[in-house]
Amino acid sequence: MSIRHLDRLLEPRSVAVIGASGRPASVGATVWNNLQGGAFAGPVWPVNPKHRTLGDTPVFARVEDLPAPPDLAVICTPAATVPGLIEELGRLGTRAAIVMTAGLDRDTRQAMLANARPYLLRVLGPNCLGLLSPRIGLNASFAHVDARAGSLAFVSQSGALVTAVLDWARPRGIGFSHMISLGDHADVDFGDLLDHLASDPHTRSILLYIESVESTRKFMSAARAAARNKPVVVVKAGRGARGAAAAASHTGALAGSDLVYDAAIRRAGMLRVDTLQELFVAAETLTRFGHNQDDELTIVTNGGGAGVMAADAAERSGVRLANLSPSLLAALDEKLPATWSRHNPVDIIGDAPVQRYVDTLNCLLATRDAGALLFIHAPTAIVRSDDIARACLPVAQKASGRLLSCWLGDDAVLPARRVFEEAGIADYATPEQAVAAFAMLGTYRRNQALLLEAPAVNGVAEPALETARAIVAKAIEQSQLMLDEASAKALMRAYGIGVVETVAVPPDPQAAVDEASRLGFPVALKILSPQLSHKSDVGGVRLGLRNADELRAAARQMLDTIRAKRPDAQLEGFTVQPMVARPHAQELIIGASVDPVFGPVILFGQGGTAVEVMADRALALPPLNRVLARDLISRTRVARLLAGYRDHPPAKLDAICDVLVAVSRLLADLPEIAELDINPLWADADGAIALDARVRLSAAPVAGAARFAIAPYPAGLATRVTWHGRTLELRPIRPEDAAIHATFVASLSPEDLRFRFFSTRRELPPSELGRLTQIDYDREMAFVAIDAHGAGTPEILGVARAACDPDNVDAELGVVVRSDLKGQGLGTLLMDRLTDYLVARGTQRLVALVLHDNSAMRDLAHERGFVRDEGWRDPGSLRLVLPLQPLPTAT
Structure with missing residues (x-):
């Protein structure tokens, strides 16, 4: 649901154990003994209608008999009782529960969540070991030993690994801020806990044991936010798991799901380790x-x-x-x-x-x-x-x-x-x-x-979007979900990717000869058939045909061979293309497929017909820019060849990067793309050119920006406005804006710097500049007012930004305008644009922290309807609040 009430879960002031027992070796008895034997200072109340006392402690028969609503309830009762208990606890005022019970079927689990939702009662589990928060002496688990207090947080889908890590850590003096067993993570999941732990002052490093991830965009946003603040180390189980073996493209065959997890963990700034032993090493090293x-x-x-x-x-x-x-x-x-x-x-x-x-x-x-x-x-x-x-x-x-x-x-x-x-x-x-x-x-x-990288401007041209959409729409209308080579290359051209001229002709050898005479020999001849994805596997590719006789003979032989090998294949004709003479070019592959967990993913590696055998590839999650594209290239063996050797000069890496960025943009724009291969892509000192392309479509959208695990740049939010006779562009900030944003900050007066950043630093370190320009568009927004100056260097004149909490309840506002432009309405223009955006995304409140002597911001906020938060107790600042939506009635 959110991070709300996770403080009640992880740092409760009171605990009730429902199903507490004196029966040896039972879960209820073990949890009760762990809580009683620890250093937890708050009250711990046992609930069980079968007992009057446990030792010297009175036992309550029912939840409603408790002397006060417990912050945290630990449920150790049979599965059928869980939904009703959650309802009772929510009505009582409890806002967090650990369900240790296993065996909840789908209906029982859904009933549990439905009963929790009206109260925003958070549920850890079911089927979990529980949790430990050693700093407050809380051991709400059935672990065999307690944990030392420290600064590591460990979150695991496996309870057994929690106990193993506990056993390893104690004799080594390594302590934990929290140890949390997720179990079946019906409610509280990795994303929720990463969001909470990222801002927990008692946690310096986070360790995760992951078997699976759901809510991937939430997970990636939370992971990236946490990794900016503190080290996050991941053990991901299941390296041997692979995606579907029957794929229509090389990319689909190569992009196993574990490689996608690798790419996601890397992109989020986390560190992956392979084994439990390496996790122990990571814990030692980070501590x-x-x-x-x-x-x-x-x-x-x-x-x-x-x-x-x-x-x-x-x-x-x-x-x-x-x-x-x-x-x-x-x-x-x-x-x-x-x-x-x-x-x-x-x-x-x-x-x-x-x-x-x-x-x-x-x-x-x-x-x-x-x-x-x-x-x-x-x-x-x-x-x-x-x-x-x-x-x-x-x-x-x-x-x-x-x-x-x-x-x-x-x-x-x-x-x-x-x-x-x-x-x-x-x-x-x-x-x-x-x-x-x-x-x-x-x-x-x-x-x-x-x-934290602030990349340079990528220089990729705007695509011919309408042309691309027309190609896709026509193919789907005709049920041609595997694009023919000519259409696939036309799609590549629409995105600025250089391709070899390719002409389709009927399945007539003479037609191929006529077209080759126009293009000029030597030529390549390929079969055209929707059933033949990998043409070379069935003799459907002939290269270097030098004259009409060679071409005519090759065409006849190709038809005979394929009719014999694949009588089911519909032979629509041939494609003819001139041979490209680039002796120093490296054969590469760039592809895309849709992972069932993380959505669209991009592949780069060594190309050619033996691509699966070579298996030299790396994966990345879109969206990409040149910096991320270069990193993707660097993770392959072929990168060393691209750097040049002997008489082979270095390849033009920017040209390869631009193809990767173009594919990233294509996946965002065209949600019908299911798989894509550019293989081979030839790259040398003169640039990159696609010799072959393969695209598989889906009639139902499977890609598109909405399915990216990381929200891409929202180009559709850009607009132009007239301001005092000048045409300004109001658009979301981009990572490429780092240089002009640094210039903007340097232009601010010391007073304006203090008002905006609560300090007077005129130069921001690269890490902070990266935080301001490389934002998570799923949770943050910063609109900049840009004066493009025609062909000159653009300038930032002002910025309005908001950082939304993970629940999308509050967004913290910051507005600053270039010091020489104050008082001319630019701040109002930016703030109105930002407010409209937040209203549309459902944010409930806009909050501004304003220094007392910042009269300009106070006046602007008052003009826009902000009210003072009378409960704010910071003597140096005001907290101003603007309601954007009706608040929910549940508390």
Whole structure:
């Protein structure tokens, strides 16, 4: 439903256990004992008509007998009782419930949700382990142990994994803000909890175990918002799952659903790990090393073999080892024996005394050139490992944000490992695990960089939209859901994608010869048949035909072969196209298909006839721009070939990116596109050109902007207005506006900066600039007033923005106009445009926080009907509210 009342779920002041019991090993007894035995300070009330007391605690027979409405109810009763209990609790005033009961059939589950809805009562479960909020001592679960308080939140669809993580974390001193078992997530889901945890001050990092996702746009919006604020790490089960094997395009065959989850997690700025062990490593790393920003690693070891293992792991993971500078080498030479390695890994020799460890760490930590440090120690009989740990601890603690440790072994190094762990220093069982953790953090930072990227103007021309729609409409009207090659290429041309001229002719060899004579030899000949998607598989493609005789013979043979192999195929004719001579071109594939969970998805990779065998591809969710398109390309092996080698100059990457962006736009504009292949797309230093294209349509819409997991740019909201004799464009802000938005902010006076941003910074860091220009159009809107200046550089004259809460109840307003244009009605123009938009999307209230001395904004708000929130208690500001819709009656 929303994030409303999740505070009652996660931080209740009182709890009722319905079905509390004294029967050993029952869920009701375990939950009751966990709540009673914990440190929860609020009242905990048992409800069970079969008991008068549980120990010394009186038991209430019915919910209505409770002394007050509990903030949270934990239901451990049979499935048939659940809907009625939810109704009673809602009527009483309870706004959160955990349903641990399993076995709710569809009708019972729907009845439960229907009874909860009028009261906005939030339901966790059913069929869940429960939750733990250790900071307030709450253990509303049937887990076998309690959790330590800390800053990690763990949300899991598997209760078993909650208990496994609990068991792993306790001896390592890792604590949690919340541990939540979703169970069947009938109501409260990942999106709800990500929204809540993103703003939870007690949560610094979020771990997710995901088996499936519903409400994908809500999930993606919540995930992107959370990942901007704090690290989010995901274990996604089911890597082996694939989409339907019988697909009409290469893209449909290649785009397995797990690859789409990969693309979604990456696009949201989260980090994916593959195993539970890697999740534990991620938890350790985020808790104790998460703020590290180093790109290079220096390995310190007392054993050459351990150093080599770490270096090998670094090479496999793409981790760069730092080069030791001459000054650092000189410093180390003074402290280490002449036989030390003199390179990275730094091998200080197995006979190292305690002081040698301390001196080496001091030398390396004295320079930033060494990057992060991986400290590896293997036990010896010369010096005790715990003596080394205690001696190094003061140095290590000062640089805990740069230091990873690996105490190799078990019993001999256990005391040393405990010394470092208790001091909060990240520790790993093996060198490979430590290097993987460092690489994991680097991947996370790269995903974050994409999330906050402010891309350059992409330069893609506007499509011939009416032409494209006419092609699609005609094909659907004629029930031709697989476009012929000529129509598919015409569709590509409509979106500015270069294609080889292709002409369709009847199934007559002479007709093919006549057309080839006009186009010029050599030519390519292909069969034209709606039943033959992969033409080369049945001998339906011949290339490099040099003259009329070769072409005539090839056409006759092609007809005979296909009639023999595929007598069911309707042979409509041939397509003839001139051969393109581009000897240095790389064969690529760009495609699109519709994932059943995340909707439209775009594929890029190495193309040609062996595309499935090569399987060199990467996926991304639309919408794309050039920056995201470049990232997609970079995740394939063919990207290295596109960079140039030997006598092959680098390919024109911008041209490939523009094809990807055009396909993204096509998917948004044409909801009937079910699958699309451009294969091969030839790319070289001169650009990109499509040699073949395949498009499958659906009579019912399956794609389109409305089905994107990430809301695309709402170009339809742009309009032109006349203002004081000038023509301005009022449109939603774009990521490409980062540069002109920075110029706009720099033009504001210190007073206007203070009024808008509550500070006087004249230059915004890239991360904040990204937040202002790369917005989630599903939850935010910012209208900019643009003076295009003809062909000159456009200027932003003013901005009105609103950030809606996930429930679409309140939208927080911000308006700022260039300082030299104040008082001329531009702020009113922008605010009215924004208000109209919010009314249309159903937002209930527009809220403005205004400094007391911002008289211009106060006057504008008063003029537009805002009223003061008398309950606001901030002495430095006012809270002004404008109702936009009638508020719901439920509370």
